[in-house]
Ligand SMILES: [Fe+2]
């Protein structure tokens with residue numbers, strides 16, 4: 492692709508056609524991206540027409556254009572939310588300074604790291620979801636999967652843009668490496684644990700988009716506060732897309748729950764497996780797994796890195812502007828959980844050091860909202876789903892490896908291990924769910940384990956042919 496074609500192919504509001512250096516960098520990266528997409532993106536359907544939305548500008552009309560497109564022809568764009576005139580740094584030791592349009596030298600390495608870690612998650616989830624197209628429960632779901640996939644790939648573009656535009660040679664190297672690490676690769680895995688897990692079935696996919704994409708929302712929201720304005724504006728725009736991913740998860744789990752409740756009523760039993768449904772116990776175990784793995788993404792409860800990022804104005808808190816404290820946090824404390832003398836207790840620590848916990852607490856609160864909706868459905872059959880305790884099944888932070896039960900009790904290791912089949916998906920659970928994974932490709936038809944959605948996408952009916960072979 493020539494440079495002229497390139498800047499026409501890539502919808503953007505970053506003046507790509509006037510930026511020769513950026514064009515040259517993308518010219519060599521873009522073909523590698525397409526190779527990656529073909530090798531590790533959706534395993535099938537690359538020649539199908541998929542009813543997708545494409546952002547062509549950040550304005551109200553431009554950001555969500557719908558139409559049929561073949562995925563490899565998707566126009567992955569580069570967008571920054573509109574600049575806020577006179578914007579100043581909103582937190583940390585440089586609060587009140589005008590935001591930076593270039594990377595301050597003293598925070599260059601930290602900023603690059605934040606962008607790389609975020610960027611690494613985006614293609615990782617596409618890789619994790621690579622084979623799901625073969626077992627989609629409906630064309631509606633298939634389309635939603637691909638929408639999530641192309642947008643995660645666009646999020647990769649968003650981070651690669653920042654690396655190419657603002658970080659010179661080492662930024663280009665990092666951009667290349669984002670295509671070289673692969674989810675679950677023994678030698679060169681993705682950076683964060685949850686992004687090396689498998690997403691083997693659609694219940695996992697719904698849980699992933701509900702819980703793990705929600706981690707994305709909180710990370711992006713705190714980077715959207717950044718004093719480095721191009722990063723802040725990039726993340727602000729990404730958040731619009733992230734909302735759809737969580738909708739796919741909330742709607743998906745909600746539809747599974749609804750179908751389960753229907754089957755329970757119809758057959759007057761809690762065991763709906765013989766009728767092709769998924770039992771509430773199994774759904775709870777999947778939830779426990781995805782929630783606990785997603786909590787690990789927030790890092791350790793106390794962290795000097797998080798404190799430094801905040802003090803330097805690089806990464807704020809969720810909805811920083813709405814908080815009523817001094818946004819510097821030097822003399823404040825918060826409580827964080829600790830394990831002491833065989834007990835789970837709390838301890839006061841400087842707020843600055845506990846920012847990971849603060850973000851995680853906000854995430855937990857947000858996660859609980861979807862459960863309230865699902866539980867209204869389940870209340871009809873006398874069941875409830877619960878978020879497990881934050882200490883359950885953790886691999887990072889104070890609870891790493893600690894035998895904490897889902898209801899927050901510390902028990903002997905042996906007891907904990909013996910009880911695991913009650914708490915985390917068993918081989919039997921996974922085999923049953925796998926047995927339900929049969930593709931349904933007739934427009935409007937749904938697999939029997941999941942209820943239809945209440946409405947279609949973009950005012951189209953549920954029966955719309957969202958993917959045309
Ligand atoms: Fe993303």
Ligand SMILES: [Fe+2]
Nearest residue numbers: 704707733736
């Ligand atoms: Fe996402």
